[in-house]
Amino acid sequence: MTADATSASVGGRLTTAYPRHVAGKVAGAAVSLLAVLVTGFFLFRMIPGDPVRFMTGGRPVSAGQLATYRQEFGLDLPLWQQFTDYCGKALTGDLGTSYQFNAPVVDKITEALPNTLLLTGTAFVIYTVLGILLGTRSAWRHGRLGDRLNTGLALVLYSLPSFWLGLLLIVTLSVGIGPLPGLFPTGGMESGGKEGLAYAVDVAHHLVLPVVTLVAVEYGQTLLVTRSALLDEMGSDYLTTARAKGLRDDLVRRRHALPNALLPTVTLIFINLGRTVAGVILVETVFSWPGLGGLFYQALTVPDLPLVQGLFLVFAAAVILMNTLADLIYPLFDPRVGR
Amino acid sequence: METNDQYGGHHRSPGRTRFLMAAGAVALTLCAGLATPLGPAPQQARAADGGTKVLTVAVAQSVDSLSPFLAVRLLSTSIHRLTYEYLTNYDAEDNHVVPGLATKWESSPDKLTWTYTIRSDSTWSDGKRATAEDAAWTFRTMMTDPGAATANGSFVANFEKVTAPSPTRLVIKLKKPQATMTALDVPIVPRHVWEKVGDYTKFNNDKDFPVVGNGPFVLTDYKADSYVRLKANKDFWRGSPKFDELVFRYYKDQDAAVSALRKGEVSFVAGSPSLTPAQAASLKREKNIRVNDAPGRRFYALATNPGARARNGEKIGDGHPSLLDRRVRNALFMAVDRKTIIDKVFQGHAVEGAGYIPPRFSQYFWEPSDGQELAYDPAEAARLLDRAGYRKNGDGRRVGKDGEPIDYRVLCHATDPNDKAIGQYLEEWWGDLGIGVTLNCLDNVTDPWLAGEYDLAFDGWSVNPDPDFVLSIHTCAALPATPEETGATDNFICDRTYDELYARQLAEYDAGERADIVRQMESRLYDLGYMNVMAYPNAVEAYRTDQIASITTMPAEAGNIYGQDGYWSWWSAVPADSADTGGDASSTGVIIGIVAGVVVLAGLGALVAVRRRATAEDRE
Numbered sequence: 001m002t003a004d005a006t007s008a009s010v011g012g013r014l015t016t017a018y019p020r021h022v023a024g025k026v027a028g029a030a031v032s033l034l035a036v037l038v039t040g041f042f043l044f045r046m047i048p049g050d051p052v053r054f055m056t057g058g059r060p061v062s063a064g065q066l067a068t069y070r071q072e073f074g075l076d077l078p079l080w081q082q083f084t085d086y087c088g089k090a091l092t093g094d095l096g097t098s099y100q101f102n103a104p105v106v107d108k109i110t111e112a113l114p115n116t117l118l119l120t121g122t123a124f125v126i127y128t129v130l131g132i133l134l135g136t137r138s139a140w141r142h143g144r145l146g147d148r149l150n151t152g153l154a155l156v157l158y159s160l161p162s163f164w165l166g167l168l169l170i171v172t173l174s175v176g177i178g179p180l181p182g183l184f185p186t187g188g189m190e191s192g193g194k195e196g197l198a199y200a201v202d203v204a205h206h207l208v209l210p211v212v213t214l215v216a217v218e219y220g221q222t223l224l225v226t227r228s229a230l231l232d233e234m235g236s237d238y239l240t241t242a243r244a245k246g247l248r249d250d251l252v253r254r255r256h257a258l259p260n261a262l263l264p265t266v267t268l269i270f271i272n273l274g275r276t277v278a279g280v281i282l283v284e285t286v287f288s289w290p291g292l293g294g295l296f297y298q299a300l301t302v303p304d305l306p307l308v309q310g311l312f313l314v315f316a317a318a319v320i321l322m323n324t325l326a327d328l329i330y331p332l333f334d335p336r337v338g339r
Numbered sequence: 340m341e342t343n344d345q346y347g348g349h350h351r352s353p354g355r356t357r358f359l360m361a362a363g364a365v366a367l368t369l370c371a372g373l374a375t376p377l378g379p380a381p382q383q384a385r386a387a388d389g390g391t392k393v394l395t396v397a398v399a400q401s402v403d404s405l406s407p408f409l410a411v412r413l414l415s416t417s418i419h420r421l422t423y424e425y426l427t428n429y430d431a432e433d434n435h436v437v438p439g440l441a442t443k444w445e446s447s448p449d450k451l452t453w454t455y456t457i458r459s460d461s462t463w464s465d466g467k468r469a470t471a472e473d474a475a476w477t478f479r480t481m482m483t484d485p486g487a488a489t490a491n492g493s494f495v496a497n498f499e500k501v502t503a504p505s506p507t508r509l510v511i512k513l514k515k516p517q518a519t520m521t522a523l524d525v526p527i528v529p530r531h532v533w534e535k536v537g538d539y540t541k542f543n544n545d546k547d548f549p550v551v552g553n554g555p556f557v558l559t560d561y562k563a564d565s566y567v568r569l570k571a572n573k574d575f576w577r578g579s580p581k582f583d584e585l586v587f588r589y590y591k592d593q594d595a596a597v598s599a600l601r602k603g604e605v606s607f608v609a610g611s612p613s614l615t616p617a618q619a620a621s622l623k624r625e626k627n628i629r630v631n632d633a634p635g636r637r638f639y640a641l642a643t644n645p646g647a648r649a650r651n652g653e654k655i656g657d658g659h660p661s662l663l664d665r666r667v668r669n670a671l672f673m674a675v676d677r678k679t680i681i682d683k684v685f686q687g688h689a690v691e692g693a694g695y696i697p698p699r700f701s702q703y704f705w706e707p708s709d710g711q712e713l714a715y716d717p718a719e720a721a722r723l724l725d726r727a728g729y730r731k732n733g734d735g736r737r738v739g740k741d742g743e744p745i746d747y748r749v750l751c752h753a754t755d756p757n758d759k760a761i762g763q764y765l766e767e768w769w770g771d772l773g774i775g776v777t778l779n780c781l782d783n784v785t786d787p788w789l790a791g792e793y794d795l796a797f798d799g800w801s802v803n804p805d806p807d808f809v810l811s812i813h814t815c816a817a818l819p820a821t822p823e824e825t826g827a828t829d830n831f832i833c834d835r836t837y838d839e840l841y842a843r844q845l846a847e848y849d850a851g852e853r854a855d856i857v858r859q860m861e862s863r864l865y866d867l868g869y870m871n872v873m874a875y876p877n878a879v880e881a882y883r884t885d886q887i888a889s890i891t892t893m894p895a896e897a898g899n900i901y902g903q904d905g906y907w908s909w910w911s912a913v914p915a916d917s918a919d920t921g922g923d924a925s926s927t928g929v930i931i932g933i934v935a936g937v938v939v940l941a942g943l944g945a946l947v948a949v950r951r952r953a954t955a956e957d958r959e
Contacts, residue, residue: 112563165593186596285592288591
């Protein structure tokens with residue numbers, strides 16, 4: 001018998017029910033997306049405030065001008081007609097024009113999305129790897145000093161408000177403290193006026209502090225989930241069997257215990273992956289990162305309805321897509337899921 | 340001994356190798372800044388590339404549009420002030436009108452025709468001369484294309500015809516007299532560039548750089564929510580700015596912006612709209628930083644619902660009927676201790692309120708006379724309420740004509756801490772009078788405000804050198820035509836005497852006479868008691884004196900730097916010529932790099948040691 005045969009059937013063959021499983025999940029995702037489209041439209045119209053008055057506030061406008069604005073934004077139409085217009089355009093990829101930026105919503109989103117993905121994507125990769133690594137080691141040595149320190153630190157950092165930690169890092173590592181001068185920029189994504197490699201280095205330099213902030217407050221969650229799942233596995237018979245065969249402890253952990261313990265972590269990874277698109281309002285604000293989180297906040301304050309709706313749709317679509325992907329990938333880890 | 344320790348070998352496992360590599364990768368990420376050139380606080384406004392003098396300003400507000408026909412936000416309009424000339428400008432000393440693109444102007448005896456002489460020494464940044472035709476075309480486009488009238492249409496609403504009989508002569512014919520003809524805050528654009536634009540509502544002027552202009556700076560680059568970059572216009576008719584470049588950099592968090600100033604990453608922080616007292620106090624202690632605590636251009640008031648109505652006479656909302664009695668309004672304001680508000684809420688960063696227009700606009704500033712002033716006097720306020728018939732009941736509560744205890748709903752901005760703080764004082768002060776207060780703090784106050792569903796509301800406006808707009812929002816003409824519509828009114832004030840004065844000032848071309856009428860309007864507004872101006876908040880901003888040697892404030896004696904009614908501050912700013920005291924950046928970088936490297940290596944060493952100890956246990 002091979003060593004692998006002792007573990008649960010990770011990566012086992014998919015059953016014939018898998019296509020049906022896929023179809024069900026994809027259909028579910030489509031329905032969810034449709035629900036988001038409808039909910040988003042009506043939900044954001046409940047925000048108090050008149051976008052036209054907000055935008056014209058502080059300057060002389062006649063009632064006629066206000067009426068022209070309403071007409072231009074389609075706000076003079078009955079709600080049902082606004083809704084059908086919105087749905088019709090959304091299906092063709094037209095999310096309307098931002099009131100405050102006077103630009104297509106799609107343009108504003110595509111302008112800020114790469115910035116957000118760079119920040120949250122980089123942080124995501126680091127905190128996921130770090131969380132799994134430290135979570136695994138913590139579980140394997142649970143109860144020891146290292147485990148207690150590990151989980152303690154993770155919990156403390158996880159509990160910290162990200163904006164507070166960000167400001168703390170700015171004060172210490174950016175402005176400098178005592179004899180230590182500032183090492184990193186205080187904010188923004190670039191200094192401007194740079195190209196090629198110099199630009200890449202400049203962006204990387206600006207990226208460090210916000211990424212460190214995000215990693216610090218996020219890795220704990222992955223660590224704790226991984227640790228908890230692995231602890232559940234550790235008493236299993238197949239691990240005892242593996243050890244009895246004389247397999248190295250490291251191999252037992254990596255080849256047998258960890259893959260079976262990863263299901264909850266995979267779920268969390270995909271949830272986090274979906275969240276990366278939504279950006280991180282507080283961290284983006286503290287570090288003046290020009291991403292979707294900050295854009296969403298600005299859109300809400302007006303309320304800039306087309307922009308709010310467009311962003312809501314993108315955020316929700318990302319989460320739905322990632323959850324669907326997770327559902328489709330589960331059977332690869334555990335064939336029983338797809339049956 | 341635990342089973343999982345039984346078979347540990349003393350060889351390095353692949354797992355440990357991977358773990359150490361991962362730890363190293365994380366450590367390297369954390370130290371990435373060390374791989375890049377260190378940026379210690381630059382002690383002079385000088386970029387690394389070729390000694391270009393750069394003035395960097397921290398801003399928070401997003402650009403709404405870079406088209407002069409669309410932009411309304413302060414940052415965007417400030418950029419237009421810097422990149423396009425207007426017909427006229429306001430003097431930095433005392434706000435009086437001075438030449439801009441126009442060198443002279445005169446009106447016809449019937450007050451309906453204005454003739455401007457356009458300067459011949461202003462050129463667009465592409466080398467072409469700026470002429471009267473550019474100005475005429477700009478105004479005509481706004482008159483005929485609703486899209487082009489988006490931002491500044493109100494300026495041309497009274498224009499009948501605009502012509503340019505010669506390159507240096509602009510003629511504007513009006514429908515009726517308009518005193519604001521020397522205060523047309525409209526950027527004049529180059530016709531040869533802008534006439535190619537198809538749809539003005541869709542063109543944001545933010546794609547092709549440099550943008551052709553004729554102001555003191557030329558817009559050379561823009562990245563949304565990252566930076567706006569401008570280059571000095573060496574051919575500017577008034578003279579080139581002293582800084583080579585002006586950069587507006589984005590700091591969405593004000594504490595981060597203050598940190599950037601401390602570090603020297605930016606030369607100037609304006610705050611949005613002002614630095615907090617705590618930030619100002621901490622910056623005052625810093626070497627090489629000057630805090631400019633200047634009289635602001637805003638008034639901060641408590642407005643009363645005057646019985647909101649539409650122009651057709653229909654009632655709007657449900658303002659408390661007791662507030663229709665002027666004695667009640669006056670009593671409420673006599674129970675507000677403005678001095679406490681200045682000292683405790685604004686912590687000294689404001690001036691006690693009086694008239695409608697802040698004192699920095701000296702020609703229009705008005706204060707009540709001794710007999711007219713509604714000074715802080717709670718006892719007199721109580722007597723006034725008694726005389727008005729609003730007496731206290733057995734519970735010590737004042738009751739309205741309906742016999743119900745009076746409880747006023749005060750609309751406040753949830754985002755403004757001053758509103759909340761003063762609201763708490765009002766609860767105390769008016770509570771002593773026997774009047775209840777319900778603070779209604781909302782993120783967006785527009786809806787209840789427009790619906791007239793409030794009794795009092797915190798209110799405030801920025802005032803321009805020409806006060807026409809802030810005066811116009813209290814005229815009957817500004818009311819909505821019907822309750823279903825939206826007017827330009829601020830808070831539904833409609834008073835015939837005030838309206839007559841407003842019409843007179845708009846038709847009065849003599850500056851002194853007009854200022855006198857404006858002061859009469861302020862007096863009338865004060866007596867009506869609809870607007871209690873409690874304070875004129877200061878503009879609190881800060882800049883680095885090791886980067887900016889001198890800069891013009893507006894008004895020059897004591898005024899603000901950011902958001903002026905002109906381009907004086909950035910145009911006049913002189914770079915500091917200090918020696919570069921931050922020159923040991925490289926050695927500092929090396930030292931820090933070494934220290935950080937040692938820390939990382941020590942960490943990895945400790946990790947290995949711990950691991951080895953563990954495997955030693957296994958070996959036993």
